[in-house]
Amino acid sequence: MIHFLSRFLFLTFLVFTLNLNSQNIQSPSEFLGYDLGTQFSRHHQVVNYFKQVSNQLPNQVKLEKYGETYERRPLMVAYVSSEENLQNLETIRQNNLKNTGVNAGTPTKTDIAIVWLSYNVHGNEASSSEAAMKTLYQLLTEKQDWLQNTVVIIDPCLNPDGRDRYVNWYNTTASTPYDINQQASEHNEPWPGGRPNHYLFDLNRDWAWATQIESASRLKIYNKWLPHIHVDFHEQGINEPYYFAPAAEPFHEIITNWQRDFQTQIGKNHATYFDKAGWLYFTKERFDLLYPSYGDTYPTYMGAIGMTYEQAGHGRAGLGVLNDEGAILTLIDRIAHHTTAGLSTVEIASKHAEKLNTEFKKFFDNSNLTYKSYVMQGDTDNIESLKNLLDKHEISYGFAQGGKVSGYHYNTSSQGQINTTSKDLVVSTNQPKGKMVKVLFEPNTKLSDSITYDITAWSLPYAYGLNAVASKNIVPTKTILQAAINNTISKTATGYLVTWNHLKDAKFLADLLNQNIKVRFTEKPLKTEGETFNSGSLIIVRGDNKKVDDFDNIVVNTANKHNRKLTTAQSGFSTDGPDFGSPEIKLVNKQKIAMLSGKSTSSLNYGALWYFFERQLHYPVTSINTENFAGLNLNKFDVLIIPNGYYSSILNDKGLEKLKSWVASGGKVIAIGNALNAFTGKNGFNIKKSETDKKDEDSNNLIPYADREREAIKNLISGAIFKTKVDNTHPLAFGYDTNYLSLKVSSSAYKLLGKNHFNVAYLDNNPTKVSGFAGSNALKKLNNTLIFGEERIGKGSMIYMVDDVMFRSFWENGKLFFANAIFFVNNNAVEL
Numbered sequence: 001m002i003h004f005l006s007r008f009l010f011l012t013f014l015v016f017t018l019n020l021n022s023q024n025i026q027s028p029s030e031f032l033g034y035d036l037g038t039q040f041s042r043h044h045q046v047v048n049y050f051k052q053v054s055n056q057l058p059n060q061v062k063l064e065k066y067g068e069t070y071e072r073r074p075l076m077v078a079y080v081s082s083e084e085n086l087q088n089l090e091t092i093r094q095n096n097l098k099n100t101g102v103n104a105g106t107p108t109k110t111d112i113a114i115v116w117l118s119y120n121v122h123g124n125e126a127s128s129s130e131a132a133m134k135t136l137y138q139l140l141t142e143k144q145d146w147l148q149n150t151v152v153i154i155d156p157c158l159n160p161d162g163r164d165r166y167v168n169w170y171n172t173t174a175s176t177p178y179d180i181n182q183q184a185s186e187h188n189e190p191w192p193g194g195r196p197n198h199y200l201f202d203l204n205r206d207w208a209w210a211t212q213i214e215s216a217s218r219l220k221i222y223n224k225w226l227p228h229i230h231v232d233f234h235e236q237g238i239n240e241p242y243y244f245a246p247a248a249e250p251f252h253e254i255i256t257n258w259q260r261d262f263q264t265q266i267g268k269n270h271a272t273y274f275d276k277a278g279w280l281y282f283t284k285e286r287f288d289l290l291y292p293s294y295g296d297t298y299p300t301y302m303g304a305i306g307m308t309y310e311q312a313g314h315g316r317a318g319l320g321v322l323n324d325e326g327a328i329l330t331l332i333d334r335i336a337h338h339t340t341a342g343l344s345t346v347e348i349a350s351k352h353a354e355k356l357n358t359e360f361k362k363f364f365d366n367s368n369l370t371y372k373s374y375v376m377q378g379d380t381d382n383i384e385s386l387k388n389l390l391d392k393h394e395i396s397y398g399f400a401q402g403g404k405v406s407g408y409h410y411n412t413s414s415q416g417q418i419n420t421t422s423k424d425l426v427v428s429t430n431q432p433k434g435k436m437v438k439v440l441f442e443p444n445t446k447l448s449d450s451i452t453y454d455i456t457a458w459s460l461p462y463a464y465g466l467n468a469v470a471s472k473n474i475v476p477t478k479t480i481l482q483a484a485i486n487n488t489i490s491k492t493a494t495g496y497l498v499t500w501n502h503l504k505d506a507k508f509l510a511d512l513l514n515q516n517i518k519v520r521f522t523e524k525p526l527k528t529e530g531e532t533f534n535s536g537s538l539i540i541v542r543g544d545n546k547k548v549d550d551f552d553n554i555v556v557n558t559a560n561k562h563n564r565k566l567t568t569a570q571s572g573f574s575t576d577g578p579d580f581g582s583p584e585i586k587l588v589n590k591q592k593i594a595m596l597s598g599k600s601t602s603s604l605n606y607g608a609l610w611y612f613f614e615r616q617l618h619y620p621v622t623s624i625n626t627e628n629f630a631g632l633n634l635n636k637f638d639v640l641i642i643p644n645g646y647y648s649s650i651l652n653d654k655g656l657e658k659l660k661s662w663v664a665s666g667g668k669v670i671a672i673g674n675a676l677n678a679f680t681g682k683n684g685f686n687i688k689k690s691e692t693d694k695k696d697e698d699s700n701n702l703i704p705y706a707d708r709e710r711e712a713i714k715n716l717i718s719g720a721i722f723k724t725k726v727d728n729t730h731p732l733a734f735g736y737d738t739n740y741l742s743l744k745v746s747s748s749a750y751k752l753l754g755k756n757h758f759n760v761a762y763l764d765n766n767p768t769k770v771s772g773f774a775g776s777n778a779l780k781k782l783n784n785t786l787i788f789g790e791e792r793i794g795k796g797s798m799i800y801m802v803d804d805v806m807f808r809s810f811w812e813n814g815k816l817f818f819a820n821a822i823f824f825v826n827n828n829a830v831e832l
């Protein structure tokens with residue numbers, strides 16, 4: 001027994017001393033069994049290395065799992081600091097939140113810098129998770145001094161599903177030894193590539209909308225910390241050596257001088273290391289700070305020094321590649337550069353820890369913002385969706401107390417006022433996250449330069465279809481708790497009615513169809529039980545569902561689940577408008593939907609649609625690879641969705657003939673964005689491009705070389721919002737008003753459809769641009785052009801959607817058009 005005890009004590013002592021000695025932690029190469037950079041590490045190996053180090057040095061490395069990807073890979077961060085700081089981690093976190101005002105109280109100390117390093121948000125920019133391991137190791141073995149006043153939060157991989165898609169593909173494809181020829185298979189990823197996540201979203205466009213589980217999970221932990229510095233590690237083309245801060249113009253106007261200056265200081269610190277090693281780099285070009293949904297801008301608008309670092313590489317580089325300048329770029333080099341830039345960031349943070357804290361505090365003072373409150377009114381479902389988004393960002397809001405509010409009126413783009421009620425949402429800038437509120441809600445984003453990397457308009461009242469006023473005064477609010485709708489069964493009812501205004505109504509419809517309940521919709525407004533039901537309203541008639549046991553329970557429970565208000569009609573005889581048996585009240589067909597995927601399709605658009613069906617609408621869709629289109633039996637389907645893409649290889653003469661005869665017999669095609677080009681000028685299709693005058697193009701010939709980029713943007717629309725006219729008597733627009741604000745992300749424009757066809761949403765002779773940048777030539781092309789329309793061919797329909805309502809899945813108010821296209825448009829065609 002004594003012997004056993006002493007042995008136990010000895011072992012404990014041994015483990016204890018090992019734990020405390022950072023020299024004894026394993027390096028990545030020792031742990032992995034190969035030299036770092038000579039193989040790509042799969043995600044679980046990266047996770048295991050972090051676990052190993054945390055086990056070996058628990059007093060300095062703490063791991064936290066913050067979520068799981070759609071493919072069930074763990075999302076995690078490591079807190080790395082001195083023993084003392086790690087013991088006081090919770091106090092440091094609280095002090096930081098108190099410093100910003102997010103938490104009440106006075107911080108006891110504010111001398112610790114908090115640096116957050118985010119790796120591998122784009123899965124095929126795969127050097128960064130490798131660099132994360134090396135950075136962890138070097139911090140603990142060589143840079144202990146910096147950790148005395150710095151907490152480093154390392155997220156080794158923001159996009160594990162994408163990383164493993166790339167790494168597994170590379171490992172199964174590459175030659176041994178690796179082939180440096182750019183044309184080798186190992187340098188050419190197949191569709192969709194490893195960049196996006198499971199649903200093929202670009203997670204570096206998703207921070208603000210947080211539609212994906214990776215982003216939503218990350219925001220929770222990010223908001224618990226609000227770091228002072230955030231670095232997002234990326235890779236760019238194989239010929240561009242390295243990019244780091246300071247960023248390029250345009251900067252959003254809320255970015256402070258301190259944030260600008262410190263970016264420059266950080267850049268200069270990196271430069272000393274890069275210069276010494278003879279590594280090339282560039283700064284101040286290309287990557288701007290405007291669109292709020294990036295890994296640099298989002299943290300910036302939350303007070304941090306938010307930065308993007310770009311190493312040459314990405315999916316094209318593999319373990320080694322010969323670039324166009326004749327140099328061999330290796331994974332080992334890529335890791336070295338990212339590691340150096342990461343460590344240099346920690347170094348300068350540590351040097352300026354106190355200043356970072358004092359300046360961070362100042363950022364959260366929002367007393368100088370012009371607009372104090374944004375007041376929004378409209379459909380309660382739209383308000384509810386917006387509240388959900390605000391909750392993800394932990395931005396507070398309330399409801400109006402009634403009375404008039406004046407200010408900038410979003411619908412008229414001028415001064416105006418609205419009468420508020422307690423249903424109206426009020427979001428104030430008079431809160432710690434007020435600057436983010438301004439960025440997300442302001443009607444127009446000020447542009448210091450129109451050459452930008454991304455869309456220039458995203459104002460949330462437009463995206464959520466809400467009428468709004470921006471007020472220079474603080475609008476008082478109250479808290480309102482919405483009670484859930486609780487419908488009750490009426491065994492005597494002829495039918496149940498539900499209005500149609502929002503995607504949530506479509507989800508309810510999809511749920512009923514999935515349960516084999518027959519549902520009707522009205523093409524004309526009707527009145528019953530003292531209420532008006534606009535076109536598109538759903539009617540669930542008992543007589544249609546005689547064979548369904550438990551009919552009332554299913555309908556009522558489903559409505560309660562979706563928080564839909566049912567009206568029970570005791571008779572099919574309407575007070576006004578069509579009766580339930582009228583030809584204007586049609587049975588919704590339980591549509592069988594196919595959607596093209598794979599090569600030729602835009603993976604982003606396909607992914608957004610996939611996500612829409614699987615996670616939002618919850619309605620089945622069959623994915624058909626474009627390679628199998630020739631053999632596809634279209635007669636098994638009612639609807640074919642053709643995502644944004646380039647289809648000349650499959651929609652050739654033969655492919656178009658096949659499609660046309662299927663449509664003529666009653667099929668329905670929904671074509672999106674550039675997919676329309678497959679039909680322009682083709683026999684039997686009425687869709688035509690709108691081009692600029694030849695004259696304009698000729699005058700472009702005499703431009704100085706240096707102005708070529710600025711000249712080219714005249715032809716661009718970099719994400720701008722336009723006011724469209726809507727024919728809401730057409731089923732494609734049921735649930736909408738006579739105006740709709742559309743986000744245009746491309747300058748492609750199409751003429752209005754001819755007579756006998758339906759221009760459902762369109763721009764007229766002099767379209768109103770509500771927000772964002774559009775080049776002068778691009779604007780000219782937009783007069784009298786189509787946004788959404790239907791062309792009848794035989795019994796079936798072509799539905800053209802010029803603007804992509806699923807773009808990054810954040811334009812909430814557009815999604816109902818898509819549900820209408822599936823379930824309502826040309827419903828006669830599918831009584832097959």
Ligand SMILES: [Zn+2]
Binds near residue numbers: 122125204233234
């Ligand atoms: Zn990237």
